[in-house]
Amino acid sequence: MNIDVNPNDHADENLQVSSTVKIQTQLETIHQRTKQFSSNFDTIICTAGGFDVGNIKDNDLFEKYEKLDRMNAQSALLTGHLASRYLAEQGFLCITGAAAVFEGPVNYAFSYGMTKQATHSLVLQLAERVDVPKTSDVICILPTMIDTKANRESMPDADKSTWLPPDKVADLLRAWANGENRPQNGSFAKLTFKNGSVIPEFL
Amino acid sequence: MNIDVNPNDHADENLQVSSTVKIQTQLETIHQRTKQFSSNFDTIICTAGGFDVGNIKDNDLFEKYEKLDRMNAQSALLTGHLASRYLAEQGFLCITGAAAVFEGPVNYAFSYGMTKQATHSLVLQLAERVDVPKTSDVICILPTMIDTKANRESMPDADKSTWLPPDKVADLLRAWANGENRPQNGSFAKLTFKNGSVIPEFL
Numbered sequence: 001m002n003i004d005v006n007p008n009d010h011a012d013e014n015l016q017v018s019s020t021v022k023i024q025t026q027l028e029t030i031h032q033r034t035k036q037f038s039s040n041f042d043t044i045i046c047t048a049g050g051f052d053v054g055n056i057k058d059n060d061l062f063e064k065y066e067k068l069d070r071m072n073a074q075s076a077l078l079t080g081h082l083a084s085r086y087l088a089e090q091g092f093l094c095i096t097g098a099a100a101v102f103e104g105p106v107n108y109a110f111s112y113g114m115t116k117q118a119t120h121s122l123v124l125q126l127a128e129r130v131d132v133p134k135t136s137d138v139i140c141i142l143p144t145m146i147d148t149k150a151n152r153e154s155m156p157d158a159d160k161s162t163w164l165p166p167d168k169v170a171d172l173l174r175a176w177a178n179g180e181n182r183p184q185n186g187s188f189a190k191l192t193f194k195n196g197s198v199i200p201e202f203l
Numbered sequence: 204m205n206i207d208v209n210p211n212d213h214a215d216e217n218l219q220v221s222s223t224v225k226i227q228t229q230l231e232t233i234h235q236r237t238k239q240f241s242s243n244f245d246t247i248i249c250t251a252g253g254f255d256v257g258n259i260k261d262n263d264l265f266e267k268y269e270k271l272d273r274m275n276a277q278s279a280l281l282t283g284h285l286a287s288r289y290l291a292e293q294g295f296l297c298i299t300g301a302a303a304v305f306e307g308p309v310n311y312a313f314s315y316g317m318t319k320q321a322t323h324s325l326v327l328q329l330a331e332r333v334d335v336p337k338t339s340d341v342i343c344i345l346p347t348m349i350d351t352k353a354n355r356e357s358m359p360d361a362d363k364s365t366w367l368p369p370d371k372v373a374d375l376l377r378a379w380a381n382g383e384n385r386p387q388n389g390s391f392a393k394l395t396f397k398n399g400s401v402i403p404e405f406l
Contacts, residue, residue, distance in 0.1 A: 022265065023265045024264075024265035024266050024269070027264075027265060055287075055333065055334055056280075056286075056287045056334050057287040057288065057334050059230070060227070061227075061230075061280065061284055062226045062227035062277065062280070062281075063227050065280060066227070073321070074265065074268070077259075077264065077265070077314075077317070080259050081259055084258075084259045084260040085260065101324075105324075105327045105328040105331050106328070107328050107331050107333040110328060111280075113324060113328055114280070114321045114324050114325055115321065117321055117324035118276070118318065118321040118324075121316060121317050121320035121321075122317055124308045125309070125310050125316055125317070126259065128308050128310050130258065130310045131258055131259050131260050131310070
């Protein structure tokens with residue numbers, strides 16, 4: 001099941017949410033549609049997120065902050081919220097943080113940094129497993145550059161040989177979801193790409 | 204000069220902002236009014252903030268998150284933004300974080316934890332001094348319980364002997380603002396109250 005602002009052709013079920021209406025307003029519908037599909041998920045993954053440059057001086061600071069808060073922090077918060085209701089025993093909950101933000105201040109992307117740090121703190125709180133099953137594992141992946149269409153377009157001259165291919169990240173997450181070589185609860189895994197393979201490094 | 208949702212009788216100048224209108228919408232007015240008062244401040248302090256309990260399962264999760272994001276993260280973001288335009292050389296910029304959040308997950312106050320961690324990351328970014336004077340000092344205070352009317356009402360039976368008296372915290376900040384015994388840029392100061400005195404502990 002895919003919950004997103006865009007539908008995904010590969011998903012058995014798509015629940016399209018609005019990016020402009022408050023999540024609070026859509027929450028009742030999200031619960032209803034989710035429960036219709038299943039109330040017991042082995043794996044819940046948040047891959048939503050957004051990036052934008054910008055510094056503290058900018059006139060549009062609060063516009064960007066609210067946009068990135070919604071894309072990064074609130075999408076992760078929704079994922080955690082759904083997991084608190086529907087994650088199965090031995091379940092796998094995965095949230096997407098950001099390696100650059102985890103490792104140091106990112107003044108060139110001020111609001112991105114704040115909202116991704118809020119996401120990391122969300123994972124620390126979820127990993128206490130107060131409201132998700134004690135037998136489940138809450139993991140945060142910290143990607144470096146991902147090889148997406150948007151990133152290729154905004155950085156046409158960059159060396160893409162170290163960018164993470166999304167399908168290989170998905171391969172790794174599928175293995176972890178299946179319990180194969182899954183890292184322990186509370187792990188923060190920085191992902192890099194070397195020799196054609198995605199490597200996790202635990203920070 | 205006091206910028207707040209409530210006026211302060213002790214301030215030379217009060218700029219009342221709306222808590223319901225987006226800060227982005229009010230930003231132009233905030234800049235105009237601030238510049239009328241001064242465009243060069245020796246000290247800028249953010250004392251705004253809010254607390255609320257609540258966990259990830261709650262139906263009103265997003266309502267509380269947006270409220271606390273506004274009170275904690277966005278008030279601090281506005282403070283940093285104003286400092287990037289109006290903080291003087293050798294200036295003092297002080298943001299209010301939270302000791303309980305800095306020291307560990309606070310699942311009983313989920314959105315409070317996320318928004319205060321966003322505030323802490325804001326300070327880390329500001330302390331790089333990319334957009335505030337290189338000679339200024341950016342400090343984050345991490346209060347433990349503050350002896351406010353609201354806290355007394357919500358915890359009538361608590362031992363208040365270790366609660367921080369706001370006027371003594373103000374005494375300490377006034378000294379730091381004056382350059383007396385001011386901690387270095389980038390300091391995170393946990394504040395506790397012992398023997399009638401507010402003590403900073405640098406984390």
